[in-house]
Amino acid sequence: MSGLEIGLCSLAAMLILIWLGMHVAVALTLLSFLGVWAIKGNWVVASKLLALAAYDSIASHIFGVVPLFVLMGLLVSVSDIGKDTFEIAHRMFHRVRGGLGIATVAANAVFAAITGISIASAAVFTKVAVPEMLRLGYTPRFATGVVAGSSVLGMLIPPSLLLILYGFLAETSVGALFIAGIVPGLVLACAFAVLIVFLAHRVPSFVGGDEGRSVSANGEGNDAGALSLAIILAKLGPIVLLIGLVLGGIYGGFFTPTEAGAVGALGALLLALAKRKLSLRGFWQVLVETGHVTVSISFLIIAASIYTRMLTLSGIPQFVIGGIEGAELGFAAVLAIYVVIVLLMGTVLDSTSIMLVSLPLILPVMIGFNADLVWFGIVTVLAVEIGLLTPPLGIAVYVIASTLDDPRIKLGDIFIGAAPFAAIMLLVLIAVILWPPLSIALVY
Amino acid sequence: MTRGAGGGWRRRPIIAFERLMGVMNAVGTAWIFVLMVLINADVIGREAFAAPVRGVSEIVSLSIVGIVFMQLAHTLWVGRFTRSDAFLTRIQARWPRFAGGLETVYCLTGAILFAILFWASLPFFTRAVDIGEYVGALGDFTAPTWPVRLIILLGAAVTSVAFLILAAGHLKIALRGRETAG
Amino acid sequence: AAPASAETYKLTAAAGHPPVFLWVKLLSEFYIPEVDKRLAAAGADKIEWTEAYGGTVAKIGGVLEAIEEGVVDIGFVGTIFEAPKMPLQNVSYVCPFGSADIATVSGAIVKLQSEIPAMADSWTRYNQVYLGGAALDSYHLFTNFPVTSVADLAGKKILAPGPSANWVKDTGAVAVAGNLKTYYNDIKTGVADGVLTFTTGAWASKVFEVAPYVTKVNFGAQFAGGLSINKDVWDGFSPETQKIFRDVAAEYDVRFAEAQQAAADALLAKMIEGGAKVSELAAGERMKWAMMIPNVAKEWAATQDAAGLPGTEVLKGFMSTIKASGADVPRDWSAE
Numbered sequence: 029m030s031g032l033e034i035g036l037c038s039l040a041a042m043l044i045l046i047w048l049g050m051h052v053a054v055a056l057t058l059l060s061f062l063g064v065w066a067i068k069g070n071w072v073v074a075s076k077l078l079a080l081a082a083y084d085s086i087a088s089h090i091f092g093v094v095p096l097f098v099l100m101g102l103l104v105s106v107s108d109i110g111k112d113t114f115e116i117a118h119r120m121f122h123r124v125r126g127g128l129g130i131a132t133v134a135a136n137a138v139f140a141a142i143t144g145i146s147i148a149s150a151a152v153f154t155k156v157a158v159p160e161m162l163r164l165g166y167t168p169r170f171a172t173g174v175v176a177g178s179s180v181l182g183m184l185i186p187p188s189l190l191l192i193l194y195g196f197l198a199e200t201s202v203g204a205l206f207i208a209g210i211v212p213g214l215v216l217a218c219a220f221a222v223l224i225v226f227l228a229h230r231v232p233s234f235v236g237g238d239e240g241r242s243v244s245a246n247g248e249g250n251d252a253g254a255l256s257l258a259i260i261l262a263k264l265g266p267i268v269l270l271i272g273l274v275l276g277g278i279y280g281g282f283f284t285p286t287e288a289g290a291v292g293a294l295g296a297l298l299l300a301l302a303k304r305k306l307s308l309r310g311f312w313q314v315l316v317e318t319g320h321v322t323v324s325i326s327f328l329i330i331a332a333s334i335y336t337r338m339l340t341l342s343g344i345p346q347f348v349i350g351g352i353e354g355a356e357l358g359f360a361a362v363l364a365i366y367v368v369i370v371l372l373m374g375t376v377l378d379s380t381s382i383m384l385v386s387l388p389l390i391l392p393v394m395i396g397f398n399a400d401l402v403w404f405g406i407v408t409v410l411a412v413e414i415g416l417l418t419p420p421l422g423i424a425v426y427v428i429a430s431t432l433d434d435p436r437i438k439l440g441d442i443f444i445g446a447a448p449f450a451a452i453m454l455l456v457l458i459a460v461i462l463w464p465p466l467s468i469a470l471v472y
Numbered sequence: 473m474t475r476g477a478g479g480g481w482r483r484r485p486i487i488a489f490e491r492l493m494g495v496m497n498a499v500g501t502a503w504i505f506v507l508m509v510l511i512n513a514d515v516i517g518r519e520a521f522a523a524p525v526r527g528v529s530e531i532v533s534l535s536i537v538g539i540v541f542m543q544l545a546h547t548l549w550v551g552r553f554t555r556s557d558a559f560l561t562r563i564q565a566r567w568p569r570f571a572g573g574l575e576t577v578y579c580l581t582g583a584i585l586f587a588i589l590f591w592a593s594l595p596f597f598t599r600a601v602d603i604g605e606y607v608g609a610l611g612d613f614t615a616p617t618w619p620v621r622l623i624i625l626l627g628a629a630v631t632s633v634a635f636l637i638l639a640a641g642h643l644k645i646a647l648r649g650r651e652t653a654g
Numbered sequence: 655a656a657p658a659s660a661e662t663y664k665l666t667a668a669a670g671h672p673p674v675f676l677w678v679k680l681l682s683e684f685y686i687p688e689v690d691k692r693l694a695a696a697g698a699d700k701i702e703w704t705e706a707y708g709g710t711v712a713k714i715g716g717v718l719e720a721i722e723e724g725v726v727d728i729g730f731v732g733t734i735f736e737a738p739k740m741p742l743q744n745v746s747y748v749c750p751f752g753s754a755d756i757a758t759v760s761g762a763i764v765k766l767q768s769e770i771p772a773m774a775d776s777w778t779r780y781n782q783v784y785l786g787g788a789a790l791d792s793y794h795l796f797t798n799f800p801v802t803s804v805a806d807l808a809g810k811k812i813l814a815p816g817p818s819a820n821w822v823k824d825t826g827a828v829a830v831a832g833n834l835k836t837y838y839n840d841i842k843t844g845v846a847d848g849v850l851t852f853t854t855g856a857w858a859s860k861v862f863e864v865a866p867y868v869t870k871v872n873f874g875a876q877f878a879g880g881l882s883i884n885k886d887v888w889d890g891f892s893p894e895t896q897k898i899f900r901d902v903a904a905e906y907d908v909r910f911a912e913a914q915q916a917a918a919d920a921l922l923a924k925m926i927e928g929g930a931k932v933s934e935l936a937a938g939e940r941m942k943w944a945m946m947i948p949n950v951a952k953e954w955a956a957t958q959d960a961a962g963l964p965g966t967e968v969l970k971g972f973m974s975t976i977k978a979s980g981a982d983v984p985r986d987w988s989a990e
């Protein structure tokens with residue numbers, strides 16, 4: 029068998045094994061091991077690939093703070109800061125169907141200015157927003173889908189690690205990319221909000237929610253006006269403090285977005301203690317939970333990295349992208365094929381890998397067409413980020429599943445919930461492609 | 473996932489093994505807290521006293537690997553490895569023995585892969601000890617890599633055994649029918 | 655030539671960095687096609703290449719092991735990221751304020767590798783054969799404040815990862831950790847006020863946009879790593895194929911030094927166009943700086959000697975080659 033055939037077989041086998049319920053990371057590792065064994069004709073080499081990847085796939089400063097972002101999310105959740113915030117949001121938006129979904133999108137857009145990675149957004153908002161939405165009657169599919177969909181804002185609104193990586197690969201100004209990401213990021217957030225309102229009216233069974241009915245079990249009224257200003261301040265104060273600490277710290281130059289995870293976690297811890305919502309025992313449980321979420325995400329990332337290495341060794345990405353290069357097509361055709369291929373790669377590869385594999389091959393072609401590389405960067409990151417939501421390997425969805433740990437909510441439910449949001453991303457992507465000023469008007 | 477894989481077949485060695493996983497999990501858990509303190513100390517040191525903690529970046533990079541392998545087995549044991557269990561749940565109701573058989577195969581696969589990882593990682597550990605492998609730079613900050621390489625070995629071995637024990641539990645279901653419901 | 659015995663090999667080439675970096679670009683765009691061309695011309699063996707750059711198979715700092723274990727066959731090993739395994743190759747990083755000439759620095763390492771067996775052994779020990787090397791263009795200072803003297807650094811936070819942290823020790827600057835991917839954001843947000851880096855790296859990471867004051871301190875070109883091939887693969891080659899791999903590697907060496915030097919000069923000009931303010935640090939200040947920092951080279955050599963490696967010998971050999979090249983060397987690290 030050629031490398032290409034081996035790679036294709038492994039793709040098919042992966043779909044089957046994941047569907048049959050094998051642990052996702054185990055399935056990826058198994059197929060990578062068998063794949064490299066077949067490609068190299070040597071199982072020892074395949075085993076060494078596992079050992080190398082186990083040591084270096086997640087060993088980075090950027091990934092190292094993921095548990096701290098998880099910890100921040102859990103602390104915000106156990107200290108009821110998230111609950112209070114969503115209660116106010118609920119009261120403000122109670123006349124809007126799907127209001128809490130919109131609140132989640134808005135909160136994610138703000139959080140996107142804090143974090144450079146979507147995993148952090150997904151982990152934080154799973155714990156903060158999903159339980160509140162479920163409590164208020166939203167369907168599990170919708171609640172998780174909103175969080176999955178809006179987590180991608182973290183990579184579009186600066187700071188963004190993917191845009192920095194693109195800036196490197198394309199030798200393009202990171203500053204220009206950051207600016208170019210803002211409008212599409214906000215457009216995407218607004219499009220999500222419109223989608224939510226649309227779904228709430230047209231497919232209420234998908235959304236759920238009990239807006240219009242009595243809000244809380246203890247018989248409080250459902251009008252924001254019924255709450256005194258003091259109560260609103262008391263409920264919103266902690267979250268405003270926390271956001272102020274983290275945003276102010278980053279934009280005031282005190283710490284990096286990477287370090288923000290640690291500062292935010294400490295801030296959330298202090299707030300939880302101040303609110304007297306956290307016992308020593310409770311804090312330990314939060315830490316244990318943080319560990320389990322981290323491990324479950326990390327094991328997936330390691331396995332996805334091993335799988336990427338196997339696919340690269342099989343030569344499939346080189347073959348496919350090299351094919352575009354050699355076909356001598358027009359600009360529109362090349363761009364369309366490129367986007368489709370990135371979307372397909374997004375189903376099985378992680379974001380960083382897609383960019384590392386495809387950009388060195390496609391960028392010379394784009395430069396040949398005199399394409400604007402800043403615009404192309406936003407197109408690429410948007411296309412790549414759709415992969416976070418698409419099965420079988422959708423990292424954002426997996427992060428939500430790991431963080432939620434609710435046996436009633438299946439992986440498939442989250443993928444279904446995220447699907448409308450992936451579709452909207454696709455529309456925004458097409459808009460950015462057809463109308464470049466959307467991304468680059470602020471830049472030049 | 474059958475949580476905790478408990479049931480009638482739990483015996484003393486398994487309780488001892490559970491305790492080992494629990495201790496490793498606790499170490500990893502405490503480590504996360506230390507990481508938070510360390511990064512904050514670096515930020516405060518740098519901003520307030522112009523005295524950053526050198527090597528934090530390197531320590532964080534190594535730590536995440538250490539934390540993950542410390543907690544890997546326990547995370548498996550409590551059923552937190554991500555999977556798509558819609559299909560399994562459906563056949564578990566109808567054909568529990570078939571589901572048990574599938575689970576046995578999955579867990580054995582995991583056990584074998586982690587055994588292979590252990591075997592393949594062993595030389596990297598011994599060499600790290602031999603050459604005094606470190607991260608950082610001489611004259612600045614250095615930290616040895618062998619502790620984390622050792623934790624990878626320990627984590628891989630313990631996870632492999634945990635998979636084996638789970639496989640044994642599922643095999644019983646596959647052979648005798650549904651006696652240890654999850 | 656014996657074309658009758660011609661064989662087809664499947665080789666995977668890898669690098670931790672993406673091909674925007676010249677050492678990878680030349681591997682992909684010069685080395686591989688040129689080897690193919692010469693093999694075809696000689697009617698010798700044929701290679702089917704799979705290329706995997708940017709860490710898609712082996713990460714930065716993981717290429718040496720990936721080649722050693724046969725996961726990939728040939729690749730660019732960044733010796734800076736392999737300091738514990740290849741300490742001697744990193745001699746230039748403990749000898750700052752050396753030569754700005756890339757060819758001089760990489761030539762010095764090639765010379766040492768041919769003269770001192772322990773240096774060549776560091777490749778064979780990891781089951782590989784060294785083919786050709788590359789050095790980074792000279793390191794300079796990129797800051798968001800003007801610098802005319804060392805005193806200007808007092809209290810400033812300067813990104814200086816790994817061994818370069820020692821270059822600002824005792825100057826009053828605070829060395830902050832980071833890497834090419836974090837420099838831009840770190841300076842933009844104010845976590846750092848500047849960075850010590852090489853011109854081509856500064857261009858790739860776009861730090862000049864946020865740190866427009868470029869002070870040419872000239873810490874010297876630094877040996878970064880080399881092309882290397884798995885020894886089992888190498889031993890399987892015919893002598894003729896081996897010769898072609900070696901010849902093209904020697905040319906890679908030369909071309910790299912020329913192209914990297916030219917790129918550094920051209921990119922500095924482009925930075926000026928982009929608004930960067932370039933100045934050269936006065937010789938007297940450079941001397942003052944060099945005398946201010948600790949002699950880490952001595953400590954480094956002693957550590958190697960204690961480990962049974964010829965640290966002092968390599969240090970002396972390196973410094974003498976640099977001085978012989980006529981470079982303006984304010985401090986001889988080996989003479990103290």
Ligand code: NA
Pocket residue numbers: 139140141142143144145181182183184185186187188
């Ligand atoms: Na962001």
Ligand code: NA
Pocket residue numbers: 374375376377414415416417418419420421422423
């Ligand atoms: Na996907």
